[in-house]
Amino acid sequence: MPELPEVETVRLGIEPLAGVPIERARVARRDVVRDRAGKRHGAIEPAMLLAHDAIARTRRHGKQLALVGTSGVCVLVHLGMSGQLLVLDRGGRVAGGHAHVSWTLRDGRRLVFRDPRRFGGVWLLPDEDALDARWATLGPDAMRVTGAMLEASLARSRRAVKAGLLDQRALAGVGNIYADEALFDAGIDPHRACETLGGEEWDRLAVGIVGVLGDGLRRGGATLRDYRRPDGSAGQGARGHRVYGRAGLACLRCGQELARSEVAQRSTVRCARCQPALSG
DNA sequence: CGTGGCCCCTGTGGGC
């Protein structure tokens, strides 16, 4: 569930840990930790997990979050579907288990990566060049996308436009929720092939993407299912959803019943009147 | 290469 606004909210929650020395790092489940090549089960060097280091700063691209150590070592975190990064006070405990990686700071606080479904994970990268190389395979960050960028990466594709938005190599940060929201905002049918969109539509879509992501961020991320902010509280984002999770309910713009369908094996909700299919 | 489909995994909630 975490998409860009949720990941950015997590990043902002982690930022106050910058500069605090990390006493030790502990891995409870080795298979959620991977090396640069994506291999699991490798010997895990404590320094690669920022032990005896400190977070110098945090970075984000799309849905990916990185802790950059003062040594230059980078810990890349994917939250996947159910991943959380929790900041616990001294003596604080993780409810519900599934705490796979834990960093103990000198001031007694702990940073914990928890992920019940393990679609997420932690990647250990030796330096920021490796991080940049990895992120270079992703599309532009959705928070700053423009119509021209979308057009450049998707306009020649025959895929459904929603499938294009979900492809992280084309656009980084949009998932199922905000794809539906942005397409509704732009008045574009999720099923339409990318190649049928015109320049003005790509512009509208970019405005919609930036708008719905900004709204989500201002609410502190969506509050559906597993997502929690680093302090454990739920976000408020679901209140702002206009189509996601509202199949069968009335369109908030025109009153028409919202329709459920499927695009790229993902549940999709749209208003057939506000997001018309191409006629003819 | 582009694209669609399957699968990984666990918690939840709806239906019976």
Next chain:
DNA sequence: TGCCCACAGGGGCCAC
């Protein structure tokens, strides 16, 4: 009341 199962979905991988 309790059990079962469909569903939730990001992304890796594979087949065509």
